[in-house]
Amino acid sequence: MRTWTILDYNQWDQRTKGQCRSRRSLVSVVVVIVIGVMILAATTGTRSRYVSSSPSINPLNTRFAWDTGNSLQDERHRGTKKLPRALIIGAKKSGTRALLEFIRVHPNVRAAGHEIHYFDKNYWRGPEWYRNMMPTSIHGQITIEKTPSYLVTLNAPERVHRLDKNMKLIVVLKDPVERAISDYIQSREKHRDKRSFEDSVFIDVGKLKINDTKPCIVIGKYSDHLKRWLQYFPREQFCFISGENLAKNPASELEKLQEFLNIRTVITEEHFYYNSTKRFPCLKKREASGVPHCLGETKGRVHPTVLKSVKKALYDYYKPYNEELYQMVGIDFGWERTRPISKANQIY
Incomplete structure (x- = not known):
């Protein structure tokens, strides 16, 4: 032990x-x-x-x-980002920005705030990148994107069809002569070009020979561009908006667009007031705000004075394209009715 x-x-x-x-x-x-x-x-x-x-x-x-x-x-209710189901494809300087600002007031519409340029400049980035550029939306809302250069981009129709063959296409069209002048003003300010409008669009001003390779002239040949789009999409998937009527009576054009998008009519004449300074309608209430809203300072620029002979030459140039357009879309925009008659060198 x-x-x-x-x-x-x-x-x-x-x-x-x-x-x-x-x-x-x-x-x-x-x-x-x-x-x-x-x-x-x-x-x-x-x-x-x-x-x-x-x-x-x-x-x-x-x-x-x-x-x-x-x-x-x-x-x-923050929703998710979705690919657009409707595109505003053009035309440049015809009122596409105004139309986007007006339609996005609708509670069932969500829109990208800037031009994405997916189907022309950024197509290589892929559809997932495109989707991520969209705003969030909830059930019952439709997403819209606006890039006016899509109208004149050669392979844009095929690319859009490949993404969504049921895409709704919105086209704002304005008198091609007035549109060319607006385009010239924007380009002159952007590039500080001091040339006159006549020198910009004519090869020979004296002979009134038009330079039909200039972008501001090419864009106005609407029928040529729409032929490519109509090869991929039926007429019923297009909504054509008059740029002139959008400035004079925006409520009527917005009523047509809301019906086309299959959304209830919310935007009416009560949403607009005419701004005499800008000479363009403005919104009484901006999206998600009670504050009145007009387009930026770059919108509603004053056009330069142009000789009647110059305008007449341009209307004559666009006449066959306009007539073809009226037949294609079933709408007579009546641009020829503003065509000057006199050939004299008078200010118009």
Whole structure:
């Protein structure tokens, strides 16, 4: 039988105390873990009560209001980004920006704020990039994108058809002579070109020989451009807006567009007032705002004076294209009725 010494008792006592301390530490750790799990469970339950009323939201994928600063109501209805179902494809300097600003007042319309240029300059980036450039939308809303250069881009019709053969196409058309003058003004300011309008569009001003390679002239040959689009899309998928009537009576053109988009008529004459300074209609209420809104300073520029003989030469040049256009779309825009009769060098 072993005889215990004082040294043995001291060693045994130290081991026992160490084991007790280890057990106490282990118990403390377990208690902390249990408390943490209980707190986490309680927090998760609280969050679930806030979001469970919206069946379309997955709590595991939701960023909560206290993380973003938005209200819970905004988080439930923030929607997703979708590819556009309607395009404003042109024409440049015909009122496309005004039309976009007007139609986006509608609660069922979401629109990209700037020109994306996907089907002409950025097609290589792919449809996912294009989708990510769109605003978020919820069920029942239609997304619209505007890039006027699509109308004259050779391979744009085929590319749009490849993305969505049911795409709705919106075309704003303006008197091609007045459109060419507007285009010239914008180009002159952008490039600081000091040439007159006549020098810009004529090869020989004296003989009134038109330079039909100039972009401001080419764009106005609407029938040539629409032939390519009509090879891929039926006439019923187009909505043609008169640029002149959009400036004079925007409510009537917006009524036609809302019907075309299959959305209820919300935008009426009550949404507009005429700005005598800009000589263009403005919105009484901007999107998501009660503040009146007019287009920017670059819109509604004053046109330069142009000789009647110059305008007549341009109307004569566009006449066959206009007549072909009227037959193609079934609309007589009546641009020839503003054609000058006199050949004299008078200011028009």
